[in-house]
Amino acid sequence: MSPIKTKRDGAILEVTLDRPKANAIDLATSRIMGDVFAEFRDDPELRVAIITAAGEKFFCPGWDLKAAADGDAVDGDYGVGGFGGLQELRDLNKPVIAAINGIACGGGLELALSADMIIAADHATFALPELRSGTVADAASIKLPKRIPYHIAMELLLTGRWFDAEEAKQWGLVNEITAPETLIERTWELARLIASGPPLVYAAIKEVVRDAEGSKFQDAMNRITNRQLRSVDILYGSEDQLEGARAFAEKRDPVWKGR
Numbered sequence: 001m002s003p004i005k006t007k008r009d010g011a012i013l014e015v016t017l018d019r020p021k022a023n024a025i026d027l028a029t030s031r032i033m034g035d036v037f038a039e040f041r042d043d044p045e046l047r048v049a050i051i052t053a054a055g056e057k058f059f060c061p062g063w064d065l066k067a068a069a070d071g072d073a074v075d076g077d078y079g080v081g082g083f084g085g086l087q088e089l090r091d092l093n094k095p096v097i098a099a100i101n102g103i104a105c106g107g108g109l110e111l112a113l114s115a116d117m118i119i120a121a122d123h124a125t126f127a128l129p130e131l132r133s134g135t136v137a138d139a140a141s142i143k144l145p146k147r148i149p150y151h152i153a154m155e156l157l158l159t160g161r162w163f164d165a166e167e168a169k170q171w172g173l174v175n176e177i178t179a180p181e182t183l184i185e186r187t188w189e190l191a192r193l194i195a196s197g198p199p200l201v202y203a204a205i206k207e208v209v210r211d212a213e214g215s216k217f218q219d220a221m222n223r224i225t226n227r228q229l230r231s232v233d234i235l236y237g238s239e240d241q242l243e244g245a246r247a248f249a250e251k252r253d254p255v256w257k258g259r
Contacts, residue, residue, distance in 0.1 A: 011047035018054035026067035033085030052099035062107025086114035093203035129160040
């Protein structure tokens with residue numbers, strides 16, 4: 001039985017981690033997830049992905065320590081997208097929403113941080129406890145201080161303490177909190193809203209954000225205005241950009257074709 005379940009409805013792909021008991025990720029599962037998200041990236045019919053997990057207790061605790069004890073190397077082959085298929089997946093210019101149905105700690109929280117938006121059930125809890133096992137939360141150490149206030153990020157990294165969904169929302173780590181029974185429904189509602197929007201604009205937004213992360217403001221702006229980013233160049237020469245202008249002038253809703 002595959003540890004990854006997928007559901008496709010129109011332009012939306014739901015990816016469910018289903019690996020009892022706790023949805024921990026071993027090397028084989030990570031490689032499957034990488035293949036799934038690479039296919040999502042490359043499929044022109046898909047516009048939005050949802051990442052969630054089975055059950056109501058665990059979203060994901062991260063790395064499977066039992067598999068590691070059985071020989072999975074911590075620096076082994078995680079697959080095309082790195083750990084969990086998302087952290088290092090190049091050129092993923094489509095929105096991803098994480099639906100956190102329970103405990104998200106260690107690499108599970110890092111997986112959630114790889115999404116563009118996070119919806120959490122009200123009982124969800126979070127932590128970065130890697131330091132207690134003598135290792136570093138590498139992706140979180142890179143991402144977290146850029147997402148929330150520096151001193152809070154460092155506290156969470158240096159103490160490994162647990163925090164709940166309300167605190168996560170307070171610091172801007174999650175967008176919304178829902179009851180567990182409405183988590184997936186609300187996530188699909190948001191996914192449908194995004195899927196109805198302009199995919200070429202979304203692609204440009206994601207590439208611009210990635211490009212600007214390590215750039216000076218004016219350097220990033222120059223690359224945008226000179227059409228040096230592939231997604232921006234495609235957008236500026238697209239039917240969709242003309243459609244957006246025409247729809248505005250004609251006072252109607254635009255019809256996005258993704259080209």
